[in-house]
Amino acid sequence: MKTTDPLADMLTRIRNACKAKQKKVDVPSSVMKKGVAQLLLQHNFISNFVEVEDNKQNLLRIFLKYDHENNSFISGLLRISKPSLRIYADKKQLDQMRREVGLTILSTSKGILTHHQAKEAQVGGEVLFKVW
DSSP, X not given: OOOSOHHHHHHHHHHHHHHTTOSEEEEEOOHHHHHHXXXXXXXXXXXXXXXXXXXXXXXXXXXXXXXXXXXXXXXXXXXXXXTTBOOEEOTTXXXXXXXXXXXXXXXXXXXXXXXXXXXXXXXXXXXXEEEO
């Protein structure tokens, strides 16, 4: 089945797997999803991810991270820009995001970046989602 918003599908799968205390979750692979998984790994929200070969489409296997009390490192995921309503932020608006709790992920001309990286690179872009 084809999804209209593959990134929202990925975030929903991760959110549901965290609530179910699963160790891993599989999502269909894409370049954008790999970039998102790489940022989540760099900022210690997940423990690892690997690309798994499949006959139809490659999968990203994302290994979720939990603390010693079995609480997920991902407390929440919120999709901001959607196919029906795109949300963009220029480099001036990134200062407001720095004061907010969590991490904001953007799609920029320099790739998938956090709001901190986008501010340093002095680029704006589409605000994809927030994770905390």
